[in-house]
Amino acid sequence: MPHFSVTRARADRAVPAGRVGYDLNADRVLLHTFQTEDALGELLSTGQLLPDPKRAEPPFADAYGWMLREMGRRLPTSGDSALWFWARTTRDCLVDSCRNQRGGVLLTCRIPRERVLLSHFWDWHRALNGTPHVLELPCESDEDFEARRDRIWDELDDRKRAAGVFDKxxxxxPEDVRLDLERGWEQFLDPATYGRWDTVQATAHSLHAEDVIEAVRLDPL
Structure with a gap:
């Protein structure tokens, strides 16, 4: 028997009204993830859900590989792929996602904080695109920030051209160029750099049945 309720709802009614209640500092972090019916079946039959490495998008293999290395370095768990969750987003975003995931399953979870790696959703796109992550400095004007950011990006492009790897x-x-880039990305893994309303995602090596509060099958129509 599952440790959690399994219900069915229309996409626009799958998320309860009101504040979602995310807390990035909680001992067990509130998370949401959209999974397939097969994934729910695996969770119900085996008591855990493991990610499928084949679902990673090949054009972004380098970025996903970096995230996995960071998970291996920072988490007490291990694995060759990651499950992805919303750790802080708006209710409207969840409802829109439910509409886009009709026929799938919305899982509401609470996972021990030490088992998940938080990351800034929008800044994660720096890794996906292989570009530097540049934090705005305190009291820095928009013009000064943009000038400093553009200078950092141009310097990286010059180093890539000099090494003959501009399109790779x-x-x-070269290791020194790559490590400089990756060290900058570590900043968006630090919740201390997030704004109050920033969208936050989380990754974990696995999901256990006891981590799940509720599963909602999303009606296909």
Whole structure:
């Protein structure tokens, strides 16, 4: 028997009204993830859900590989892929996602904080695109920030051209260039850098049945 309720709802009624209640500092972090019916079946039959490495998008293999290495370095768990969750987003975003995931399953979870790696959703796109992550400095004007950011990006492009790797994935760059880039990305893994309303995602090596509060099957129509 499952440790959690399994219900069915229309996409626009799958998320309860009111504040979602995310707390990035909680001992067990509130998370949401959209999964397939097969994934729910695996969770119900085996008591855990493991990610499928084949679902990673090949054009972004380098970025996903970096995230997995960071998970291996920072978490007490291990694995060759990651499950992805919303750790802080708006109710409207969840409802829109439910509409886009009709026929799938919305899982509401609470996972021990030490088992998940938080990351800034929008800044994660720096890794996906292989570009530097540049934090705005305190009291820095928009013009000064943009000038400093553009200078950092231009310097990286110059180093890539000099090494003959301008059009190659960052794992093929010279080690010093790649490490400089990756060290900058570590900043968006630090919740201390997030604004109050920033959208936050989380990754974990696995999901256990006891982590799940509720599963909602999303009606296909």
């Amino acid at each position: 994935g960052f794992l093929e760059w």
